[in-house]
Amino acid sequence: MGRRTVIRGASLGVAGLAGAALIGCGGGDDAATATPGVGNVLDATAVATQAQSTPVPADQVRTKPGAYDGPVPPSPAELAPAVNAKRGGVLKWLYLDPPRFDLSRTLSCTIFHTLTYTSNRLTRAKEGATADPYRAEIEPDLAESWEALDGGKKFIFHLRKGVKMHNVAPVNGREFTSDDVRGTVEIYSKGSQKDVFNVVESLETPDDHTVIFNLNQPLGDFPTNVAAWSWMYPRELVDDEELRQKVSIGTGPFIQKEWIQKERSKFDAHPDYFEVDAAGNKLPYLSGIETFIQDDQNALRAGFQTDNYMTMNARDQSDIQEQLARRPDTVVGSTMPVSRGANVNGWQYQMKNPIYQDDRVRQAISLALDRDEFDLARFNGDNANPDGAFSQSPMPWPLMFDQYPTRKENGPWYQFDPAEASKMMQAAGYTAANPLTDEVVSWYTRQEMSELIIPAINQSLPEIKLTFRQIDNPTHVTVMSDRNFEGIVGFLWGPPGYSMDQWIYPFYHSTASLNYGSVNDSTLDDLLVKQRQETDPVAQKAVWQQIWDRIHDKVYQMWVPVGFARPVRHNYVMNYRYHGLVGSETCYASDQARAVWLDDGAPGVGR
Numbered sequence: 001m002g003r004r005t006v007i008r009g010a011s012l013g014v015a016g017l018a019g020a021a022l023i024g025c026g027g028g029d030d031a032a033t034a035t036p037g038v039g040n041v042l043d044a045t046a047v048a049t050q051a052q053s054t055p056v057p058a059d060q061v062r063t064k065p066g067a068y069d070g071p072v073p074p075s076p077a078e079l080a081p082a083v084n085a086k087r088g089g090v091l092k093w094l095y096l097d098p099p100r101f102d103l104s105r106t107l108s109c110t111i112f113h114t115l116t117y118t119s120n121r122l123t124r125a126k127e128g129a130t131a132d133p134y135r136a137e138i139e140p141d142l143a144e145s146w147e148a149l150d151g152g153k154k155f156i157f158h159l160r161k162g163v164k165m166h167n168v169a170p171v172n173g174r175e176f177t178s179d180d181v182r183g184t185v186e187i188y189s190k191g192s193q194k195d196v197f198n199v200v201e202s203l204e205t206p207d208d209h210t211v212i213f214n215l216n217q218p219l220g221d222f223p224t225n226v227a228a229w230s231w232m233y234p235r236e237l238v239d240d241e242e243l244r245q246k247v248s249i250g251t252g253p254f255i256q257k258e259w260i261q262k263e264r265s266k267f268d269a270h271p272d273y274f275e276v277d278a279a280g281n282k283l284p285y286l287s288g289i290e291t292f293i294q295d296d297q298n299a300l301r302a303g304f305q306t307d308n309y310m311t312m313n314a315r316d317q318s319d320i321q322e323q324l325a326r327r328p329d330t331v332v333g334s335t336m337p338v339s340r341g342a343n344v345n346g347w348q349y350q351m352k353n354p355i356y357q358d359d360r361v362r363q364a365i366s367l368a369l370d371r372d373e374f375d376l377a378r379f380n381g382d383n384a385n386p387d388g389a390f391s392q393s394p395m396p397w398p399l400m401f402d403q404y405p406t407r408k409e410n411g412p413w414y415q416f417d418p419a420e421a422s423k424m425m426q427a428a429g430y431t432a433a434n435p436l437t438d439e440v441v442s443w444y445t446r447q448e449m450s451e452l453i454i455p456a457i458n459q460s461l462p463e464i465k466l467t468f469r470q471i472d473n474p475t476h477v478t479v480m481s482d483r484n485f486e487g488i489v490g491f492l493w494g495p496p497g498y499s500m501d502q503w504i505y506p507f508y509h510s511t512a513s514l515n516y517g518s519v520n521d522s523t524l525d526d527l528l529v530k531q532r533q534e535t536d537p538v539a540q541k542a543v544w545q546q547i548w549d550r551i552h553d554k555v556y557q558m559w560v561p562v563g564f565a566r567p568v569r570h571n572y573v574m575n576y577r578y579h580g581l582v583g584s585e586t587c588y589a590s591d592q593a594r595a596v597w598l599d600d601g602a603p604g605v606g607r
Contacts, residue, residue, distance in 0.1 A: 055083050061599055062571040067320050068334040071577070074129035078575050081595060082279035088287050089598035089605040091573070093311045094300070094586050095291040097262050099474035100245040103231060104191035107494035107514060108477045109587035114259075115231040116591040117267045117289060118166070119250035122146075122157055122181070122211075123227040125498055125582055127592035133580040134339045134398045136498035138227050142176065142251065143211075152218035152535070157181075159209040164272040166255045170236040170243075173272065176251050178205035183238035188230060192481075192494075194513045195506035196225050199532075217533055221499040228498045253284040253594035264292045275594065285597035307603040310573050311585050314566035316380055323568055333568040337404050339580035341394040341503045344444035346453075346491045346559040348517040353487055355436065360424040362555040366413045367421035368461035371561055374452055379563035388415070391559040394493060394507065395548055396581060399500050400541075410559075411552040418460040425463035432462035441469045442490025443476040449490065453560060480516050489516075491557050496581060496588055500544060501532055508551065519556050572602035 060076040061084065077084035098110040122143040125136040143157040159178060167173035182205055189197045199219050204212040215222065232251070237244045248256045253275065254267035267289045275283045292309065294300045301319075303309040305326050314320045320333035349356040356362055375381060375389040383389035388407025390397075391414055397405050407414050430436045442449055450468040458466055466488075471479065479485050480492050494514065497503040506514040509528045510521065527547050534540040551557075567578035574597045576585065583589045598605050 053080070053083060056080075058600075062574070063332050065324065065328055065331055065571055066333075067317075067324060068332070070334065070336055071133050072129075072332060072334045075574075078129035080278075081575055081597070082277040082281060085277070085281070085285045085574070085595075085597040086600065086605075086607060087281075087285050087597070088607065089602055090288040090290055091286050091310060091593060091596060091598065092290045092292070092307075093309055093590075094294055095265065095590070096473055096586060097293050098259075099477060101248040102241070102244045103229070104187040104193065105245075106477055106481050107192040107229065108481075109495060109583070110473065110477060112229070112231075112495045112588060113291070113586070113590050114248045114256065114265060115250070116252070116588075117254035117593065118248040118252040118256050119231040119233070120163075120252055121227055121230050121232060122159075123223050124591065125227055125579075127577070127579050127582060127589055128575050128595055129577050131577065131579060133336065133577065136224070136227070136581055138224050138498065141227075142181075142232060146223055148220070148223075152220045152222075153215045155213045155215070155222055157211045157213070159211065160274055161209055163251050163274045165234055165251055166249050166270060167272070168249060168255065170240075171234045171249055175208075176232070176234075177208040178211045179208070180232055180235050180238075181205070181211045183235045184230070184233045187233070187238055192513060193229055195509070196230060196502070218535060219501075219532060220535065221501050224499045225497070225502050228502055229495045254289055257288075262293060264290060266290050273594075277595070284594045286593065289593060304568070304570075307570065310603075311567065311569040311576070313584055313586070314568050316563075316566070320566055320568060327570070330570040330572060331568060332571045333566060334578070335564050335566050336578075336580060338392065338562050338565050339396055339398045340392075340496050340583065341396045341493070342392045342491060342557070342559050342562075343493045343496070344491060345392055345562050346445075346557060347440055347442065347449070347488050348491050348557040350483070350485055350487055350489070351518045351520065351556065355438075356487070358428050359554065360428045361430075361436065362558070363413045364421040364424035364428070364461065365457060365464065366555050366558050367415065367417045367424070368457045368464070369453060369558075369560070370416040370456060370460070371407060371414065372416070374448075374456065375561040377452055378448055379561065382564045383561040389561040392562040393548070393552065393559055394503050394557075395500065395544065395551075396503060398581070400544060400548060409548075411549065413552065413555050414559075421461050422463055425461065430463040435463050435465045437465045437467075438487045439467045439469055440488045440490070441471050441476075441479065441485065443471050443473045444490045444492055446470045446490075448560070483516055483518065491559065492516075496583060498581070504528060504547060504551075505532065508547075508556075517556055521550070521554065521556075524550050524554075570602075572599040574599055 056076045063072055063075045095113045096110045098114055101111055103111050120142045123138050124141040126139050142159055144160045146155055146157045148155055163176040164173050165171035185197055199215045199217055200213050201216040202214045253270050253273045255270050257268050258266040269284050269287050273283055304312045323331045371389045375383045385406045390405045390407055391410050454466045454468050480489055505528050506512045508519055508524055510525050527543055531540055531543040534543055565578055567584055576592055576596045578584050579589050600607050
């Protein structure tokens with residue numbers, strides 16, 4: 001996808017990216033036809049209109065192979081999975097090695113991924129072929145309905161009846177109840193999700209299937225907030241912290257059968273899973289899932305070509321074309337901007353360190369990086385624009401802007417001005433003869449840091465000398481979540497937030513549990529509280545803009561441009577899509593596996 005397409009998309013906005021993007025290249029004439037919807041592949045009306053009550057012909061089941069310049073529209077079969085889905089088969093894809101299964105201790109996609117199979121939340125985001133890739137639409141999960149009272153200060157969740165746990169010790173297939181919700185909220189409130197539940201003044205469980213949250217302030221986003229991270233644990237695991245680290249057990253569509261650290265996991269379908277499709281067919285459709293760890297890019301691509309991995313994320317546009325050339329019969333690749341906030345681009349400073357308490361140091365380092373050159377070198381100009389390459393911040397851009405932003409929106413410290421950066425460093429007491437020296441540690445974006453970002457800053461700014469040290473993924477997660485770093489660590493948020501509040505409050509408020517960099521900014525604290533309490537959308541967005549300006553001005557983290565997402569899959573994998581806000585199958589979007597199916601002819605499917 002060249003710079004021409006990116007610039008065209010930036011001028012069109014979210015809707016333009018979803019619609020006009022399909023004008024580019026694609027799998028034949030049908031694939032190049034824009035479909036209705038605003039920022040979406042299809043809107044609800046179109047889905048209802050086009051859905052069929054009988055199975056579609058075989059040639060309308062799969063997505064046409066090809067490279068799509070935008071989100072991949074659903075096939076006719078995916079519009080009506082209840083009458084087209086096939087049962088059986090094992091889905092094979094990638095994941096990251098979990099250090100443990102206790103999400104109350106460590107908020108990470110490494111744990112999140114497994115819990116998407118074994119557990120459920122009260123509410124969840126809609127994913128799959130017909131979901132809006134730029135927004136998180138909330139739907140029921142363990143709670144079949146909920147209601148807001150007292151101006152958004154009280155929420156009553158009505159739990160589904162008859163939801164069964166996995167038939168393994170220590171839960172042995174018992175029913176999920178409100179006591180499990182109470183226990184889960186208790187451990188989250190003391191750990192990684194205390195920021196989600198710190199607004200809860202009291203929790204009532206008048207019966208086994210009713211949970212009442214009484215909040216200390218109005219918070220209309222509360223059902224959205226609990227949809228993002230808050231997987232429910234059985235009371236038995238709540239009460240057994242040691243067991244909670246070793247196994248993943250719950251109500252989910254799959255049962256954990258094997259976990260080999262640093263290698264793979266296996267899951268079998270939960271035969272008593274509560275969810276059914278529109279025709280009453282039990283989910284999941286799959287008989288099992290196998291997830292693998294694969295860091296070797298050559299092995300990954302070879303595995304994808306031989307169907308040992310059924311999905312992958314392409315490194316660039318040429319990678320999509322290479323996969324298509326080798327398997328033109330099944331490969332589907334798409335290119336689209338990431339709509340979520342920042343997650344693993346750039347680094348964060350430890351604000352307890354006196355060196356980085358000086359605003360000039362953080363701002364100067366940011367000024368010393370040429371982000372346009374970085375974007376060209378790493379992403380072939382995905383973010384190329386006359387106003388400069390946009391660096392993805394923690395605040396999701398679709399919630400802030402009507403079109404894909406540029407560097408202009410990042411503010412003055414995201415420009416490239418090494419001369420000014422040198423002046424600022426010298427004013428802070430550093431010289432070429434006596435530079436600031438420090439080590440950056442990371443697992444995420446390790447190649448970008450070691451080969452592009454750090455060398456570029458060192459070359460542009462003689463008053464600094466940075467080095468890089470690679471650590472493994474579990475160590476990175478632990479070092480960050482325990483705040484056990486003295487200077488700079490690779491930027492790493494956690495599972496995606498579905499509301500703006502979740503992208504900012506937990507990570508920036510001075511008392512928040514996910515404030516890994518120990519930010520202590522009273523002005524920012526006040527704004528974070530204010531946006532939570534604001535009920536008028538226009539006024540709330542104005543507060544968000546103030547927060548945006550503040551975190552960009554203070555440079556508590558230094559962000560860099562993010563490449564466009566390029567998910568690739570074999571088209572026999574049905575009803576799976578990359579989601580721009582939620583993520584990919586490797587991290588966060590694996591939740592949709594409960595409704596994924598494998599078409600006839602898929603490897604290992606004997607129909």
